[in-house]
Amino acid sequence: MEINPKIFKAYDIRGIYPEEINEETVYDIGRAIAQYLKAKKIVVGQDIRKSSPAFFESLTRGITDQGVDVYDLGLATTPMVYFA
Numbered sequence: 001m002e003i004n005p006k007i008f009k010a011y012d013i014r015g016i017y018p019e020e021i022n023e024e025t026v027y028d029i030g031r032a033i034a035q036y037l038k039a040k041k042i043v044v045g046q047d048i049r050k051s052s053p054a055f056f057e058s059l060t061r062g063i064t065d066q067g068v069d070v071y072d073l074g075l076a077t078t079p080m081v082y083f084a
Contacts, residue, residue, distance in 0.1 A: 001024055001025070001028060003025055003028060003029070004020050004021075006020065007020050007021050007025075013029065017051055023054055023055065023057075023058040024058070026055045026058040026059050026062070027058040027059070027061055027062040028062065029059065029062065030058065030059040030060065030061065030062020030063040030065075030066075031062040031063070031065060031066055032062075033062075033063065034062065034063045034065075034066035034067075034068040035066055037068075039068060040068065040069060041068065041069040041070070041071055042063050042068055042069075042070055042071070043070075043071045043073055043081065043084040044056065044059060044060055044063070044070050044071070044072060044073065044081075045072075045073035045074065045075070045076030045077075045080060045081040045084070046073075046074070046075060046076065047075070047076075047077075048075065056072075060072070071084075
């Protein structure tokens, strides 16, 4: 799958659902993040948007499919995720 580069912003990833960003896109991003960071554990939080649970599932599946553990912050603000 080819990911639209326009979804990558200075501090986040945003796009129109499902045309620009969807569960498959988020899964691929999770895999790429895990490969790039080479960490043993990655912290993931989510906001109150309706898409958050599905995106969380896809992102964490992409991360864990690369052998990386996920620490689930649950519902979290951006500063909380940055601090973690």
